[in-house]
Amino acid sequence: MFGDYIKPFTGSSKPLGPGSNSSAITKLIYDLSQEFAVKDLGDLKYFLGVEAIQVADGLILSQSRYVTNLLQRTNMHPAKPISSPMSSTQQLSLFTGPPCADPSLYRSIVDALQYLSLTRPDISFSVSKACQFMHKPTDVHWTAVKRILRYLKFIIDFGLLLRPNSSLQLSIYSNADWAGCLDDRKSTSGYCIFLGYNLVSWSSKKEPTVAHSSTKAEYQAVAHATT
Structure with a gap:
C-alpha cells in the first residue's frame, strides 16, 4: 500500500x-x-x-539512525531480518503467555516505536497493537515487538518520500478490522490521507465502541478519517 x-x-x-x-x-x-x-x-x-x-x-x-540505535539498545542488531512487521494469522490477547520478564523495557521500546511511526506508516498497525498491552505485557507480546524490530532491520534504509507537485487534492483511504480484538471485540480502524501525491497523515487505532456489524465498523473508520 x-x-x-x-x-x-x-x-x-x-x-x-x-x-x-x-x-x-x-x-x-x-x-x-x-x-x-x-x-x-x-x-x-x-x-x-x-x-x-x-x-x-x-x-x-528517514529515521535510520534512530532504528540503528534502537536495535543496538535491544541487542537485536544481530537478529535475522524479516519482511513483515506482524504475522497475518497472529491475534494478540491479554491472556496469552507468561508475564513479560521486564515490563519497563517493553513499555520503553513500544514508546520508541510510536515515535518511529512518524516516518514509518507501515508499522502503525503493529505498533498500535503492541500499545494495547502496555499495562500488562507478556512474553508473547514481547515476541511481537521483537518481530517489528526485525522488520525495521529489513527496511532500515527506507524513509518517507515527499515529492513536489501542484495538486492540492486531498485523497483519503480508510479501512476497519471488524471485532479484531479477542478481549473486548472492538474493531481497529485506520486511514491514510494524501495531499496530491504525498502521504501526509495516517492512523491505526482501536475504535472506542463495539461495532455490531462490519458495516458499522467501516462507517466509524470513515467518520474518524473524515474528522
Whole structure:
C-alpha cells in the first residue's frame, strides 16, 4: 500500500537549493525575526531523530539512525531480518503467555516505536497493537515487538518520500478490522490521507465502541478519517 511513498535511500544526496523564490524566503526569515529569535542554519539535515535527505525527485524523511540505535539498545542488531512487521494469522490477547520478564523495557521500546511511526506508516498497525498491552505485557507480546524490530532491520534504509507537485487534492483511504480484538471485540480502524501525491497523515487505532456489524465498523473508520 505504501510502496510508492516509502523508499530506500541508496544514493548520494542532491541539494535542491533553498527554494524557488529566494527573496520570499529572505523576507519570511526577516519577518519571523521581528517576533522571535531566529537563526538561519541553512538546509535541514537532522532534527529530533529525523534525517532530511534531499534527492532528485523530492525529500526523504528517514529515521535510520534512530532504528540503528534502537536495535543496538535491544541487542537485536544481530537478529535475522524479516519482511513483515506482524504475522497475518497472529491475534494478540491479554491472556496469552507468561508475564513479560521486564515490563519497563517493553513499555520503553513500544514508546520508541510510536515515535518511529512518524516516518514509518507501515508499522502503525503493529505498533498500535503492541500499545494495547502496555499495562500488562507478556512474553508473547514481547515476541511481537521483537518481530517489528526485525522488520525495521529489513527496511532500515527506507524513509518517507515527499515529492513536489501542484495538486492540492486531498485523497483519503480508510479501512476497519471488524471485532479484531479477542478481549473486548472492538474493531481497529485506520486511514491514510494524501495531499496530491504525498502521504501526509495516517492512523491505526482501536475504535472506542463495539461495532455490531462490519458495516458499522467501516462507517466509524470513515467518520474518524473524515474528522
